[in-house]
Amino acid sequence: MANKKTSRLLLPWLLFLLAGIGGCETAANVGASLAASTGVISYDTAQSLAKASVTMAKAFTDITPEQEYYIGRAVAATVLSRYRPHEAGRQTLYLNTLGQTLATASARPQTFGGYHFLILDTDEINAFAAPGGLIFVSRGLLRCCRSEDAVAAVLAHEIGHVQQKHGLQAIQKGRLTEALTAVAAAGAKEMGGPDLARLTTLFEESIKDVTATLINNGYSRELEREADTVAVTLLQRLGYDPHALADMLAVMEQRLPPGGPGFARTHPAPSERLASLEGALAAAARPAANRARQQRFQSALGGV
């Protein structure tokens, strides 16, 4: 009896969590079948719970690209308050040429403000993708790359997080529901003091949700795997060697201090990512190396 009660209390939370994890409808269906399989509630109740979690999960997909843009800028500004940009014009230009070319070929080529890339001046091995396409890669991570294909793999993984809106999924649904309702209520008139103050607080809290996930906790293994899958597809789409992702992870495995800051804390171990990539890479051909490509990589990032 006590057990049943606990499951009833836990179920909505479980659904809420599930809604935050994967694509919303799939998560809701998982929730429904999960609820039905516990035997505590009827199939109908499970269905209506599934519907409710779809409504909740709808929130992050309802963020317009313009709102995503402002969220991304604030997240980027927060990242840049913790890390200094690496001011090296030529290296930044190379990274943007490569990154924006990849993004153009991706499944989400257009975001409100476009994709832009910046190197962070730190030995720490790390990378961040702010919603909307502001992407940061550390010098430490670039030093794990032995070819342009490997850098492309790193950037394609981050583009994957933007494409799948992983950052936005970190925002607590309640905040978004309130913010999106406030949007409708505020209307065309200039927002009044209290409305603006409340909306700013919701914005501030949303940014904290995203940066806490990005910088401190990391995404779930599932979302990391999703970003790796996007990366492999994108690399193949442009004729890059998809195995370069595995090459880069192998170097990272050697260099990553266990329990250290950055990637070690926010990402599954490289060996684990390598293992889950095996299937996708087994069938992938390894294109011939290209000398001109290797030369331009060396001359642009050799000294990073």
Next chain:
Amino acid sequence: MKKGLSATVIGLIAFCVMVATAVAAARMMSVTVREGVMRATPMPFGPIVATFAHGDRVAVEGESGGWLKVRQLEGKQSRGWMHVSALTSRRVVLRSGEGEVAAAASDEELALAGKGFNRQVEASFKTRNSQLDYGAVDRMEKIDIRLARMEQFLREGGLTVQGGAVDGK
């Protein structure tokens, strides 16, 4: 008898195609990004025909693997392809009157531009968090690589778009 039947079937199919075409022709979408790009081909690096501003409306005439065949409503009425990520089926209300705002509040078909998390909220957020360096973000956003440079980059690196051809052509 058989011939008559197949003629009827063909007629029905033709009718369905016509209806579907008419429905597709009537579909309107709005640009949901700052600069929506229209290309000559449904390809990532297709030549750019025109660019659109946030909120501009286009008529959708066809679809192919993540790309929509669209027609410009004003001016030259150019036709081209836009990626779905640049468009929304909701009508974007940029500068709205009271009536439209009331409608947008209850109507899922409308999206109010510049509302919610917007420039005004960003300004207010900046005031509260003056330690944040938005200048660096602004500089980062200024780096835009032109299409010609991307093509050159691909060519020189021995790279090509794989399996990008759409409609088998």
